[in-house]
Amino acid sequence: MFYIVLFLVLPCREIVKHQLAIASSFIVLLEQLRQLMKTHSFVRENIENIRSQCHLISESKTNDNTNLVEITCPDFSHYLYFLFAPTLIYRDKYPRNAVIHWDYVLQMFGQVIAAIFYVYYVVVRFCIPTFANLNQNQITLSIFTSVLFNSIMPGSLFLLLGFYGFLHCWLNAFAEMLRFADRMFYKDWWNSTSFAAYYRTWNIVVHDWLYAYIYKEVFALIGETNRVIPAIAVVLLSATFHEYVMIFSLGFFYPVMFVLFAIVGMCFFFFLPRNKGVLYNILVWAFLLIGVGLQSCFYFMEAYARKSCPANDTFWDKLVPRSIVCRVSLPSAKLLHLDL
Structure with a gap:
């Protein structure tokens, strides 16, 4: 637990101490979680083997056996390869390709x-003009609805660009350089007809880790009789760490992602019917686009409120959204910018 x-x-x-920008904080936090999950997998996959070897050594000492068993650990080269391989599950060997296609x-x-440049363009072209001049005193239901619909398109692009840029391009690039043959980083999540299917197919790399070390272990702890509790544990843990990344990268506490992921998403996960058909796929896409639109809307509103509203040194100022409690007019867009 100490390494965790x-x-x-x-x-x-270090992020708080050096006041890193949003993009830098995001990179540090994602790498932190990647290393944490890989280290946990390495420990979990080897601990039983080490324990069994220690048990054999203790038995040989008890029986005065001169042929002592030596503890064998995985080669460092295996661990080093695992650190860079696009997987979170440790194995001593992985399927490998014969050649590297450097053009790919x-x-x-x-x-x-x-x-990355397209994300920056979307922020500058669509998000900043929408939120920089938004007057907090004049936000009505109609204005909020308009801002929300203006946020759906940028939020959707963030979702798709993040998926394509990282889960497809970034992971495939490292897989090719390391001749890593297992390229199933995602499945056809865009055809999902339920959020249960979406959660399972959106990110196979993280899903496999959650299934192996959270779902299966919780399932074993409760006696292998209930599948709901392990599923809830997986969703809550995933939502918590998603929100954890957002808090320290943006620099404020505003649990929009946690509410949408852990509460609303869990309701959809358990209570929406899991039927196949185009209609249910359309519903999944509709809820998904509204969700990313809400996240973009609330996070940008809070970011600009944090820049315009005067801060106080109380503890509650870190927890209470200023976009809700601070009713002041925002300055001109020329005086405000997001530090990307």
Whole structure:
């Protein structure tokens, strides 16, 4: 457990200490979680083998056996390969391709760079003009609805660009460089007819880790009689760490993602009928687009409120959204900008 605490505390401490920008904080936090999940997988996959070897050594000492069993650990080269491989489940060996296609690697990295610039363009072109001049005193239901619908398109682009840039291009580039043959980083989540299917197919890399080390272990702890509790544990843990990344990257507490992911998403997960058909796929897409629109809307409103509203040194100022409690007019857009 000590290594988990270190992974969770030290990067956040440095982010707060040095006041890193949003993009830099986001990169540090994602890398922190990646290293945490990989380290946990390495420990969990090898601990039973080490324990069995220690048990054999203790038995040989008890029986005065001169042929002592030596503890064998995985080669460091295996661990080093695992650190860079696009998987979160440790194995001593992985399926490997014969050759590296460097033109494919360059193509994937080029598309990652293009996706990053496109995200920046969307922020500058669509998000900043919408929220920079938004007057907090005059937000009515009709204005909020208009802002929400203006946020759906940028939020949808963030979702798709993040998916394509990272889950497709970035992971495939590293897989090609390392000759890693298992390229199932995602499935056809766009055809999902339920949120249960969407959660399982959106990110196979993280889903496999959650299934192996959270779902299966909780399922075993409760006696292998109830599948609902392990599913709830997986959703809550995933939502918590999603919100954890948002809090320390944006620099404020506004649990929009947690509410949509853990509460609304869990309701959809358990109570929406899991039927196949185009209608249910349309419903999943509609709820998904509204969700990313709400996240973009609330987070940008809070970011600009944090820049315009005077801060106070109380503890509650860190927890209470200023976009709700601070009713002041925002300055001109020329005086405000998001530090990306």
